[in-house]
Amino acid sequence: MHKIESNNVNFYYGENHALRDISLSMKENTVTALIGPSGCGKSTYLRLLNRMNDLIDGTKMTGSIVIDGADIYEKNTNVDNLRKNVGMVFQKPNPFPKTIFENVAYGLRVNGITDKNEIEERVVTTIEQVALWDEVKDKLKKSAFELSGGQQQRLCIARALAIKPSILLMDEPTSALDPISTSKIEELIYELKNKYTIVIVTHNMQQAGRVSDTTAFFYMGELIEYDKTKTIFTKPAIKQTEDYITGRFG
Amino acid sequence: MSIENNLAKKKRRSQKIAFGLFTATSYAIVALLFVILAFIVTKGIGVISWEFISAMPKNGMTEGGIFPAIVGTLCLVLASMVFAFPIGVLAAIYMNEYVKDGWPKKIIKQMTNNLAGVPSIVFGLFGMSLFVNKLEFGDSILAGGLTLGLLVLPVIIRTTEESLKAVDDTFRQASFGLGASKWETTSKIVFPIAFPNIVTGLILSVGRVSGETAPILFTVAAYFLPKLPTSIFDQAMALPYHLYVIATSGTDIEKSRAMAYGTALILIIIVLISNLLANALRKYYGKKVKMN
Amino acid sequence: MGTHSACLPDVILLKIKNTLLKTNFKQIKEKVIESILMLSSAATSITVVLIVFFLFIEGAGVFTKKPIDKGFLLAVNESNPVGKLEPSQIKDIFDQKIINWSELGGKDEPIVLFRTGDITDYYTEEELGENFVNFPDKINELIAKTPGIIAFFSDKYVNKEFKGKEVDINKISVYKFLSGEEWFPTAEPVAQMGVKPLIYGTLWVSLGAILLALPIALAAAIYLSEIAKKRTRNLLKPLIELLAGIPSVVYGFFGLVVIVPLIQSVFNLPVGETALAGSVVLAIMALPTIITISEDAMRNTPRAMKEASLALGASHWQTIYKVVIPYSASGITAGAILGIGRAIGETMAVLMVTGNAAVIPHSFLAPIRTIPATIAAELGEAPNGGLHYEALFALGCILFIITFGINMLVELVTNRNSHKKH
Numbered sequence: 001m002h003k004i005e006s007n008n009v010n011f012y013y014g015e016n017h018a019l020r021d022i023s024l025s026m027k028e029n030t031v032t033a034l035i036g037p038s039g040c041g042k043s044t045y046l047r048l049l050n051r052m053n054d055l056i057d058g059t060k061m062t063g064s065i066v067i068d069g070a071d072i073y074e075k076n077t078n079v080d081n082l083r084k085n086v087g088m089v090f091q092k093p094n095p096f097p098k099t100i101f102e103n104v105a106y107g108l109r110v111n112g113i114t115d116k117n118e119i120e121e122r123v124v125t126t127i128e129q130v131a132l133w134d135e136v137k138d139k140l141k142k143s144a145f146e147l148s149g150g151q152q153q154r155l156c157i158a159r160a161l162a163i164k165p166s167i168l169l170m171d172e173p174t175s176a177l178d179p180i181s182t183s184k185i186e187e188l189i190y191e192l193k194n195k196y197t198i199v200i201v202t203h204n205m206q207q208a209g210r211v212s213d214t215t216a217f218f219y220m221g222e223l224i225e226y227d228k229t230k231t232i233f234t235k236p237a238i239k240q241t242e243d244y245i246t247g248r249f250g
Numbered sequence: 251m252s253i254e255n256n257l258a259k260k261k262r263r264s265q266k267i268a269f270g271l272f273t274a275t276s277y278a279i280v281a282l283l284f285v286i287l288a289f290i291v292t293k294g295i296g297v298i299s300w301e302f303i304s305a306m307p308k309n310g311m312t313e314g315g316i317f318p319a320i321v322g323t324l325c326l327v328l329a330s331m332v333f334a335f336p337i338g339v340l341a342a343i344y345m346n347e348y349v350k351d352g353w354p355k356k357i358i359k360q361m362t363n364n365l366a367g368v369p370s371i372v373f374g375l376f377g378m379s380l381f382v383n384k385l386e387f388g389d390s391i392l393a394g395g396l397t398l399g400l401l402v403l404p405v406i407i408r409t410t411e412e413s414l415k416a417v418d419d420t421f422r423q424a425s426f427g428l429g430a431s432k433w434e435t436t437s438k439i440v441f442p443i444a445f446p447n448i449v450t451g452l453i454l455s456v457g458r459v460s461g462e463t464a465p466i467l468f469t470v471a472a473y474f475l476p477k478l479p480t481s482i483f484d485q486a487m488a489l490p491y492h493l494y495v496i497a498t499s500g501t502d503i504e505k506s507r508a509m510a511y512g513t514a515l516i517l518i519i520i521v522l523i524s525n526l527l528a529n530a531l532r533k534y535y536g537k538k539v540k541m542n
Numbered sequence: 543m544g545t546h547s548a549c550l551p552d553v554i555l556l557k558i559k560n561t562l563l564k565t566n567f568k569q570i571k572e573k574v575i576e577s578i579l580m581l582s583s584a585a586t587s588i589t590v591v592l593i594v595f596f597l598f599i600e601g602a603g604v605f606t607k608k609p610i611d612k613g614f615l616l617a618v619n620e621s622n623p624v625g626k627l628e629p630s631q632i633k634d635i636f637d638q639k640i641i642n643w644s645e646l647g648g649k650d651e652p653i654v655l656f657r658t659g660d661i662t663d664y665y666t667e668e669e670l671g672e673n674f675v676n677f678p679d680k681i682n683e684l685i686a687k688t689p690g691i692i693a694f695f696s697d698k699y700v701n702k703e704f705k706g707k708e709v710d711i712n713k714i715s716v717y718k719f720l721s722g723e724e725w726f727p728t729a730e731p732v733a734q735m736g737v738k739p740l741i742y743g744t745l746w747v748s749l750g751a752i753l754l755a756l757p758i759a760l761a762a763a764i765y766l767s768e769i770a771k772k773r774t775r776n777l778l779k780p781l782i783e784l785l786a787g788i789p790s791v792v793y794g795f796f797g798l799v800v801i802v803p804l805i806q807s808v809f810n811l812p813v814g815e816t817a818l819a820g821s822v823v824l825a826i827m828a829l830p831t832i833i834t835i836s837e838d839a840m841r842n843t844p845r846a847m848k849e850a851s852l853a854l855g856a857s858h859w860q861t862i863y864k865v866v867i868p869y870s871a872s873g874i875t876a877g878a879i880l881g882i883g884r885a886i887g888e889t890m891a892v893l894m895v896t897g898n899a900a901v902i903p904h905s906f907l908a909p910i911r912t913i914p915a916t917i918a919a920e921l922g923e924a925p926n927g928g929l930h931y932e933a934l935f936a937l938g939c940i941l942f943i944i945t946f947g948i949n950m951l952v953e954l955v956t957n958r959n960s961h962k963k964h
Binding site for chain 2: 568571572575576578579580582583584585586587589590592593596597600758761762764765766769770778780781782783784785787788789790791792794795796798799800826829833857858859860883886887888889890894914917918921922926934935938941942945946948949953
Binding site: 050052055057058080081083084086087088090091092094096097098106107110111156159160163 | 350351418420421422423424425426427428429430431434438439442443
């Protein structure tokens, strides 16, 4: 069974038909890269997976997205629980203006965990999980803004992981970072694959090649090609994909 | 060739004249500001002393101090803010974080704009009719504070809305992404980030409230009351009204002129401090947010 | 699922129940908070509605009452055919501008004025008795024997044998209120409530202020948005905005001690408190509003548009007046209208420098009086619920309607602008 299954998904921003008939499934514990030129709909699709687009006025969605066997756009879906299960990391590192500790603890607190020991334990494990512990263990009570960009982004990943999601969405997580920080995040993604299903939007072809198992190429709101990353990058079936990957457009 | 040259010369000359004029005008406006400030400062600085700010008025308000007016204005600022600040902030949160685009939002926006455009003397009439007469608060700090509070409500709503709007949307998304509810996101993430800017708005409205005269004329202000208010149902003196009174209708206008300069200076100082404070705060936190 | 849960141990059931309760509680809390927020956001709308309600309720009173002090009446001889008079006619009678009843459609009979104090012209103190006990009889007698009389006196002197005829005074109509040229709300025997001089005064001062402020504000806006370097701009703008923060009573005071004497000596006038003084002070106060709004509009001119003009060889100045100003015209208009609105509603500064003479203005160098200044100056002395009090609220209504209209106009102008951009 697939972890995530979308069937004939259409999405509209008002009059604008942003996604056309997307059907796409992802296996558990894999990394899927969504690539394509700006405005192709890849980010929009990503944000459908945790219903983040609900926050925008005047949008409409048809088709179905099934996670763990349940349609997340069903009427009685608990969106809070969905989002708990589907963590998200954003383009720019956006730690909350709180301490490093409180950033990670935030998700636990809003989900009703009050036990101090439990919170502390989970914060520590999660920070270790993103390989940030050695760098921040002495300044957990300091503001998260004191960290470097790359550290901030790893903190944001920790923040998402603290509430134990099974899926992690990443929207161009390294586009604002320097090469060293980027490679650290990529290593992290590789590690996390064992426990999570990861969907990552990226502009960086090499990154898609390095971290993902499967790759989906979006163009003008349509899913052009979806296959194993290796296949997409070595012998794509469709000319448009090849053109994009080799940098002829986009 | 020479015609073209002439034209270019003409063009350059007219630009020079025009720009010179605009530059001069702008500096003239700033100069005017300094003239007003300098005038009041030089005339008023000699009056200001410990006695002036801590004593009761004496001899038909031609001598003594303005202590009760300072206290009265403080009370009014406090009363109006206690009332208007929470309501304004909550309203702005609703407008920016909760309500979707549509006609209810448009109506509320329009009404807020309309309220902002109501002349201050009309607030005075309204406050007198509703708070003083109908609700029988009488001329009191309560009536005046409520009237002033309604007056600054649109200001507070607007600045708060702007502060909330300036909060990057990904903060909200990240919080929602962790399963936080709307109120949790708003109260724990968005509001703290916007808070410094909201406070800036609050400080500016304090400046505004302390200088308003027309709304308090008939709702609280006492012509001469040489004692301090003891409850919100008391009348009180207030700085702007005091200035008006001693400048135009005191017992001896010439003799009380010095007191008037001093009072005007105190008012100016309040406005200057609140503006400087607001600007400094904006700059300080502006830097901090830019960092990431 | 349902059958399974029946077999679950109680502890787990309880836990499930607790979580359910918790989520429920959380949802309820969210709903309650949202309602509180919604209520708060309704505060401004409620206030506007309340302002309209109270203003108009109180203001309407002026049109429902006779404009004569409570407890007083006007009476004429029984045989006088004139039974109903306009307030303005009564004033003319007592000002002796109308001296014969025939001018009012009555008999050819000279008008004899009588006020309470005139009684001693007709009767000696002995005849009136101690403490004027005979006053009612004597006044009755006097009215009965003088065919041309019109008497103004307290109704406590009307006794059972009273044979005079009470004059019916027309109520003030909305039209008469707006078009009346005299504002004497405390005049005896009847109040004169014509607001034309006040409306004119308000418009004169405000328009004068805009005429003074607009060119200056435009020049400054052009400088700030197009010419000034960023650093200069960042320095000047807060200073200009500081002008907006100075309380109006301080402006009024400054006007009173500086501008008023200046105008008096420059134009060699008997008094310096003039419409011009009001306009100058209001112009200074309106500057920041107009500058800020026009400057914003100018800065919104698309860079590409400006560059296209420059690329065609237009000078910077040509680009400004041929591209930037036309493009930002509606923004500038909005700023100017808003400036007028502010000026019309301004109270204290105007009150302190314009001299407050309620006459239809004929010159900028003469005293005038505005609507807000009238309210501020007179409300304190007008007894609650009386005619004068209500008339001042009616003035408030006029002010509210004017400023409301101006706000709508601004909205219209700026909306048209935003449509253009799309």
